[in-house]
Amino acid sequence: MPTITPNSQIDQLGGEILLEARGISKGFPGVWKHLILDHIDFDVRAGEVHTLLGENGAGKTVIANILSGYYGKTAGEIRVKGQPVDLRSPRDGLRHGIAMVHQELMLVPAFTIAQNVMIGLQTSSFSFPLRKVEKRIGELAARYQLKVDPRARVEDLSAGEQQRAEILKVLFHEPEVLLLDEPTSLLTPHEADHLFVVLRAMAQEGKGIVFITHKMKEVFAVSDRVTVLKLGKTQGTQPIANTNERELTRKTFGETVPEYMERPPVRTEDKAIDVKNLVPQSMENKGPALGLSFELRKGEILGFAGVAGNGQTELIECITGLRRAERGEIIMLGRNMANRSPRAFIELGVAHIPERRREMGVVEPMFVAENVVLKDYRKAPFSNRSVLNRKEITRHSKELVARFNALVPDLWETESRILSGGNIQRLILGRETWQRPPIIIASHPTEGLDAKAIRHTWELFLALRENGSAILLVSEDLDEIMSLSDRIGVLFEGAIVGLVDAKSADREQLGRWMAGGASEAGAP
Amino acid sequence: MTELIIASIMTMMTAATPLMFAATGELICERSGVLNLGLEGMMLIGAVFGFAAAAVTGNATLGLLVAATSGAFAALIFGILTLNLLSNQVATGLALTIFGTGLSALVGVDYVGETIDQIGSIHIPILSDIPIVGRLLFGHDPLVYLAILILLGASWFLSRSRWGMILRAVGDSDVSAHAIGYPVIAIRFAAVTFGGLMAGLGGGYLSLVYTPLWAENMTAGRGWIALALVVFASWRPARVLFGAILFGGITILQLNAQAAGLGIPAAFMSMLPYIATIVVLVLISRDAIKIRLNAPACLGRPFRAER
Numbered sequence: 091m092p093t094i095t096p097n098s099q100i101d102q103l104g105g106e107i108l109l110e111a112r113g114i115s116k117g118f119p120g121v122w123k124h125l126i127l128d129h130i131d132f133d134v135r136a137g138e139v140h141t142l143l144g145e146n147g148a149g150k151t152v153i154a155n156i157l158s159g160y161y162g163k164t165a166g167e168i169r170v171k172g173q174p175v176d177l178r179s180p181r182d183g184l185r186h187g188i189a190m191v192h193q194e195l196m197l198v199p200a201f202t203i204a205q206n207v208m209i210g211l212q213t214s215s216f217s218f219p220l221r222k223v224e225k226r227i228g229e230l231a232a233r234y235q236l237k238v239d240p241r242a243r244v245e246d247l248s249a250g251e252q253q254r255a256e257i258l259k260v261l262f263h264e265p266e267v268l269l270l271d272e273p274t275s276l277l278t279p280h281e282a283d284h285l286f287v288v289l290r291a292m293a294q295e296g297k298g299i300v301f302i303t304h305k306m307k308e309v310f311a312v313s314d315r316v317t318v319l320k321l322g323k324t325q326g327t328q329p330i331a332n333t334n335e336r337e338l339t340r341k342t343f344g345e346t347v348p349e350y351m352e353r354p355p356v357r358t359e360d361k362a363i364d365v366k367n368l369v370p371q372s373m374e375n376k377g378p379a380l381g382l383s384f385e386l387r388k389g390e391i392l393g394f395a396g397v398a399g400n401g402q403t404e405l406i407e408c409i410t411g412l413r414r415a416e417r418g419e420i421i422m423l424g425r426n427m428a429n430r431s432p433r434a435f436i437e438l439g440v441a442h443i444p445e446r447r448r449e450m451g452v453v454e455p456m457f458v459a460e461n462v463v464l465k466d467y468r469k470a471p472f473s474n475r476s477v478l479n480r481k482e483i484t485r486h487s488k489e490l491v492a493r494f495n496a497l498v499p500d501l502w503e504t505e506s507r508i509l510s511g512g513n514i515q516r517l518i519l520g521r522e523t524w525q526r527p528p529i530i531i532a533s534h535p536t537e538g539l540d541a542k543a544i545r546h547t548w549e550l551f552l553a554l555r556e557n558g559s560a561i562l563l564v565s566e567d568l569d570e571i572m573s574l575s576d577r578i579g580v581l582f583e584g585a586i587v588g589l590v591d592a593k594s595a596d597r598e599q600l601g602r603w604m605a606g607g608a609s610e611a612g613a614p
Numbered sequence: 615m616t617e618l619i620i621a622s623i624m625t626m627m628t629a630a631t632p633l634m635f636a637a638t639g640e641l642i643c644e645r646s647g648v649l650n651l652g653l654e655g656m657m658l659i660g661a662v663f664g665f666a667a668a669a670v671t672g673n674a675t676l677g678l679l680v681a682a683t684s685g686a687f688a689a690l691i692f693g694i695l696t697l698n699l700l701s702n703q704v705a706t707g708l709a710l711t712i713f714g715t716g717l718s719a720l721v722g723v724d725y726v727g728e729t730i731d732q733i734g735s736i737h738i739p740i741l742s743d744i745p746i747v748g749r750l751l752f753g754h755d756p757l758v759y760l761a762i763l764i765l766l767g768a769s770w771f772l773s774r775s776r777w778g779m780i781l782r783a784v785g786d787s788d789v790s791a792h793a794i795g796y797p798v799i800a801i802r803f804a805a806v807t808f809g810g811l812m813a814g815l816g817g818g819y820l821s822l823v824y825t826p827l828w829a830e831n832m833t834a835g836r837g838w839i840a841l842a843l844v845v846f847a848s849w850r851p852a853r854v855l856f857g858a859i860l861f862g863g864i865t866i867l868q869l870n871a872q873a874a875g876l877g878i879p880a881a882f883m884s885m886l887p888y889i890a891t892i893v894v895l896v897l898i899s900r901d902a903i904k905i906r907l908n909a910p911a912c913l914g915r916p917f918r919a920e921r
Binding site for chain 1: 779
């Protein structure tokens with residue numbers, strides 16, 4: 091690792107240091123004692139792609155937000171081309187040539203792309219040059235091969251198009267440093283590859299690119315240098331040539347997660363779920379006319395892969411009673427459950443680990459213990475003739491919190507709102523699986539968990555499978571799908587476009603299915 | 615008969631004017647993402663302070679300025695509570711209405727029954743003398759024209775100006791506006807203040823031009839009608855003009871119906887604007903996308919920049 095002296099702006103890597111963080115710390119006092127960022131040193135040079143690698147919750151997003159002026163810092167110094175600067179707002183960042191593409195895109199849905207670009211411009215005029223902006227977007231789009239229609243409304247665009255629009259929006263400010271927070275999370279593998287070409291081209295022009303990811307493969311596809319963050323601390327910066335995947339994995343996760351979880355074969359042909367020609371509400375005109383059909387045996391894990399927005403949410407909501415089924419049958423444990431109430435599903439023994447855990451998994455302002463018994467409070471021993479048995483609830487919550495290693499300050503004083511996403515997920519996993527339900531519908535169950543917790547969750551799922559539970563796993567994380575599933579299906583535009591045995595599954599093939607079958611689809 | 619129709623149309627316009635003022639202000643305010651239910655209170659505050667100023671100085675124009683300013687002050691209190699201190703917009707708005715009702719009654723005690731010099735209708739030689747059309751187009755009081763001008767200005771501002779676009783961005787996606795560096799809170803403050811200014815003007819119009827006198831609770835629900843009008847117009851200024859005349863017309867119809875001795879109860883007629891609003895709401899809610907496109911996405915949601 092080259093040593094950087096603050097005074098020399100040029101070193102052996104060639105590029106000028108455009109943006110530099112020195113000893114940046116960030117803490118949210120009062121909530122957690124540890125710092126979210128602990129004395130981070132980081133810099134990006136002209137002409138390079140510098141990757142920030144780390145797990146969810148490592149602090150990648152926070153440091154990027156501080157460097158772009160979005161968040162304030164508790165301590166430390168930011169320098170632009172060697173000069174200390176004080177970034178008080180995103181606008182200050184832009185003024186210094188620093189732009190950020192947020193993971194959750196910052197576009198006004200009701201506006202067109204051109205209008206979105208325009209409101210960000212610093213012109214003094216009262217009116218605006220819409221035509222000029224549209225023309226310039228066209229030029230930028232051609233230069234960076236980011237194909238978009240400037241007059242399209244953002245809400246009508248696909249995730250990939252929205253992201254291209256967002257990148258074009260910040261490019262309009264001619265930034266010297268561009269920070270991208272997990273830009274590949276909404277893209278198909280092919281679209282991601284295209285993005286890497288674009289990022290390399292920008293670096294070639296002399297821009298400094300900060301690329302944030304938690305996916306190891308992407309690091310080697312695009313970076314010049316890589317900095318690993320772990321729990322708010324930097325694990326050092328290295329040129330990509332001086333490191334390898336194993337070393338980075340060890341630094342990032344500490345412990346590695348297995349590629350495939352060994353398990354005995356499925357023992358029975360008994361069906362737990364048999365879905366026939368299901369057409370969820372609002373998918374009437376989007377999905378296939380015949381709807382979705384699949385079956386899931388007892389003691390089997392079926393994984394559904396696919397880019398978000400291809401019908402996963404609609405399917406899951408249908409088979410948990412949250413959305414109407416326009417047509418088709420949902421046979422669960424021998425009963426047709428189509429259009430039954432969510433409670434009917436719960437009473438049948440369908441556990442649901444939802445995708446939006448904060449919104450749907452817990453009631454955020456309620457205490458931890460209350461959330462733990464959110465589904466079971468009606469029954470003994472947690473309540474007796476409508477009166478809650480607090481003692482029993484406390485005992486039960488304490489047990490689950492301990493068993494699932496959730497970090498919870500107090501059962502009856504901590505609002506679930508202040509817990510991290512990972513801890514909320516531990517509570518949900520505990521609540522949904524402690525009774526060993528016959529059917530488990532899990533959406534992104536390990537997102538935001540660290541390697542140890544991921545391994546625990548996977549082991550839990552396999553134990554439940556061993557016990558005869560049928561598990562439907564929906565995830566955007568192909569690694570997880572491949573590690574855990576017995577069979578893998580791919581959803582694209584509301585249809586199951588491929589279904590294979592997990593042992594014979596091929597990553598390339600799954601990727602092609604995710605992009606819609608044809609190998610060149612999904613990207614300009 | 616012609617005379618009666620002309621007179622009805624003329625009074626319809628005067629009935630529509632306070633609604634136009636208040637609704638235009640509220641529309642701008644809501645387009646920035648802030649729901650101010652204190653419209654009725656701000657109108658009353660504008661009405662009483664405007665009237666008091668005019669009664670003391672004898673100058674009705676000055677009274678109007680005072681009315682607008684006092685409305686803006688009331689809105690400023692609302693802004694500090696909801697935007698800086700992040701109090702609940704609905705509760706704070708209701709509180710502002712109750713506060714305005716009480717304050718105006720207190721201040722107005724001494725002015726009940728007093729009269730002032732009314733701002734008269736304009737008279738443009740030749741133009742105003744054209745039979746029928748002359749009076750209909752050029753025979754109103756100046757504030758009718760001002761209300762229409764401001765309304766058209768607001769329409770142009772929202773759809774054609776850069777700042778209007780920024781205002782809509784703040785109301786539609788506050789985090790995005792913040793991310794490109796706009797001061798969300800300051801912009802909302804400006805919108806809220808404008809809303810108060812307009813509400814005050816609407817109230818002042820009632821006490822200085824429409825009646826002109828002060829009576830306790832004289833807005834008689836017009837603030838609520840203006841609020842309904844914004845929804846009725848689905849947040850489009852041009853439709854506010856149409857809605858205000860319609861709702862104003864219903865008010866006049868109600869008075870005339872009473873005078874003519876028709877058997878329709880007055881209470882029923884007073885309900886009409888609200889029933890119309892509910893019907894419109896039901897109609898546009900049938901198409902979920904339509905209402906999503908029209909209503910500002912961040913309406914009523916507090917914003918706090920994470921630092």
